[in-house]
Amino acid sequence: MKKFAIEKAQLKEEFNFLETMEGHLHQELLILPYMLNLPQIFKDSTIGQQHAIIRQVFKRGLTFKEGSFRTPWINLEFESNLLIIKEKWLLFLEQPSGNFCGLPLGGYPGLH
Known part of the structure; x- marks a missing residue:
């Protein structure tokens, strides 16, 4: 029983983690269309953010x-x-x- 209780706890922890990840992925998918328009993102950014974009490219x-x-x-x-x-x-x-x-x-x- 102890072995199954440990396994159940591990599976429950993994399930909770995956549920949280699903929520994060859903949030990221919602903003994806906005992220594909780099010229608009650059235009709407502050000068510091524009410099950060240029440094990444x-x-x-x-x-x-x-x-x-x-x-x-x-x-x-x-x-x-x-x-x-x-x-x-x-x-x-x-x-x-x-x-x-x-x-x-x-x-x-x-x-x-």
Whole structure:
């Protein structure tokens, strides 16, 4: 009986945790459509929040040179837009030695 009581308590704890997670996921799904409109989020943000967004996209810095922006690395989620941005001469990905396609040699940052 003691073994089953322990197992029952563990299952009840796990069930409560999963119920809580379901509530959190539901909340996140409600805000998802708003999160997909990054230009509007950026526009509605404070200057500090805008800087935080820019730091997440351009983690290794952003410079302005010869009429366009340059960066050594761009967040992978935005690399699909890079070709269009390059064609408009707005942003160039300048690779310092040791980097290829925005990724440091050896793969994704933090994965070793």
